[in-house]
Amino acid sequence: MAFISLQGVSYTYSGRKEPAVRNISLNFGQVEKIAITGLNGSGKSTLAKLILGLLKPQNGEIILDGRPVGKYSLVEVGEKLGYVLQNPSQMMFNTSVYNEIAFGLKWRGKSKNEVHHLCKRYLDLFDLWDLRGELPFNLSEGQKQLVALSAVLALQPRYLILDEPTKSIDTFRKKKLKDILQEIWRQGTGIMVISHDIEFVAGFNGRRIHMAQGEVVEDAGRYKD
Amino acid sequence: MQVDIRTKLLIVAIFSVLALVYQDPRILGIILLLNLLTVTLFRISFNIFRGFKKFIYMYAMLMIIQSFFVKSGEPLIKLGNTYLLTTGGIFYGISIILRFLILVGSGLILVDCNTSELLLALVKLRIPYEIVFMIQMGIRFIPVFINELQNIFSGIQLRGVDLRKVYKRKVLRVYISIFSPLIYSVWLKAEKLSILLELRGFRKFPTRTYYRDISLKKLDYVVISLSLIVTVVLVYVLRGL
Numbered sequence: 001m002a003f004i005s006l007q008g009v010s011y012t013y014s015g016r017k018e019p020a021v022r023n024i025s026l027n028f029g030q031v032e033k034i035a036i037t038g039l040n041g042s043g044k045s046t047l048a049k050l051i052l053g054l055l056k057p058q059n060g061e062i063i064l065d066g067r068p069v070g071k072y073s074l075v076e077v078g079e080k081l082g083y084v085l086q087n088p089s090q091m092m093f094n095t096s097v098y099n100e101i102a103f104g105l106k107w108r109g110k111s112k113n114e115v116h117h118l119c120k121r122y123l124d125l126f127d128l129w130d131l132r133g134e135l136p137f138n139l140s141e142g143q144k145q146l147v148a149l150s151a152v153l154a155l156q157p158r159y160l161i162l163d164e165p166t167k168s169i170d171t172f173r174k175k176k177l178k179d180i181l182q183e184i185w186r187q188g189t190g191i192m193v194i195s196h197d198i199e200f201v202a203g204f205n206g207r208r209i210h211m212a213q214g215e216v217v218e219d220a221g222r223y224k225d
Numbered sequence: 226m227q228v229d230i231r232t233k234l235l236i237v238a239i240f241s242v243l244a245l246v247y248q249d250p251r252i253l254g255i256i257l258l259l260n261l262l263t264v265t266l267f268r269i270s271f272n273i274f275r276g277f278k279k280f281i282y283m284y285a286m287l288m289i290i291q292s293f294f295v296k297s298g299e300p301l302i303k304l305g306n307t308y309l310l311t312t313g314g315i316f317y318g319i320s321i322i323l324r325f326l327i328l329v330g331s332g333l334i335l336v337d338c339n340t341s342e343l344l345l346a347l348v349k350l351r352i353p354y355e356i357v358f359m360i361q362m363g364i365r366f367i368p369v370f371i372n373e374l375q376n377i378f379s380g381i382q383l384r385g386v387d388l389r390k391v392y393k394r395k396v397l398r399v400y401i402s403i404f405s406p407l408i409y410s411v412w413l414k415a416e417k418l419s420i421l422l423e424l425r426g427f428r429k430f431p432t433r434t435y436y437r438d439i440s441l442k443k444l445d446y447v448v449i450s451l452s453l454i455v456t457v458v459l460v461y462v463l464r465g466l
Contacts, residue, residue: 054379074382083383089410090376093403104384137410155384 001066002027003159003190004051009060010214011050020046022214023060030159033185033206034192043214044194045086048161053077082157086164086194088148089137097123097139098132101151108155122150125180126173141168149177159190166197178203226266230338230346232445232452236263237331239456244327250316252463253323259455260330269333288318340364345439354433362418370411377403 006026012019021043028034036044049055050062053069062069065080072080085091094100101119110118123129126146131139136147145168152160160181166174178200185191195201201208210218240263243256264271291314298313308314335343340361347357381388381399388396441449 052383073387074379075385075387078383078385081383085376085380090373091380092410093377093380093406095402095406099402103381104386107384107386135406135409137406137413151384 003030004028005063009057035201038211042211082152088144092136122154240331250319291317
């Protein structure tokens, strides 16, 4: 059974005539590695928000782990899916980089030692440990992106949705991110990357879905039940 | 009915002042009726009032709290020497609710106004452009602020944290820890905006011109005169109550 299943999903933003996503039917497996590509405004981010239940489809249904997404609370969705927004600033709400990573871990009942260990591990991944005392808002866009990524990775979700994860990061860290994603995928985490970074997607070696004007125009390497 | 925004501002000012001057629920009831009539004349939807059903318990609490502090009237429910509900409390509670509804109704009159027209109207009322611009930015920042807040709460939940299940004292700590960076982020946005304004030559010259213009028409003079006459008559008639 597919982990995420979209059946005839359409969504139109209020005040717009054209749907952002139209009649999309897709199945994603639990351990699939997917890259969703497309030009700006092709509906990629809207698709992610629909999967997360942040937007409710006007038509069709989205099934997450056997249940319609609408039946889950956002907290329950968060327990199943890790999501990094296109704009990382929107995910920052703590007074230090360390607290940003520790936040979810603490509230999920991890012990002090575990929290510290995981914070160190995931901040070290992107060489951010030295910035742990900094206010997240004062970081560069690329650093914010990596902090947001680390905060989500530290929660070790079953499935990861990354919206434009390479938007502001340098070539060196881009390569590092690719390696890290490859590693966590090998460990059994499903990954969906939404990106128009052709170079990054090309080396991603997974199923590739291309979107245009809210529709899927290419699906290479379809998931089979 | 299409009138100039300054006419609407005058009507809003009249209703707001009347709501604050009078305390008697009967008078406030009359003012609310006139307010709703005005809203109807401007063909504005009353949908916003539907949301007030949610506050019904708050209204009830308001009456009880008023009963604690306002010792006038007859006690209706008494616990030992403490008055839980008095007619005076109900009286003042209803007054506050009516005042609130009048103020919301007055705000509704401006709901369909174009922001740039509103600002132009304020400039025409001789309010310094810098202050008008600050108001414009304030209006612009409300949705930004709400959006930031929504994103933060979505972000918290998507990290699997259910604030409803967290112990209340800790929730307060979470809210405090969220609000300081939130205010800081809005402050950063404002700072960036001010830099952008300077770069675009804001206040480089002492005067500025406007592409759009607004002017009072015959209908505006009629509405303004009628509003003032009705207000004077109302104040005169109600002075005995």
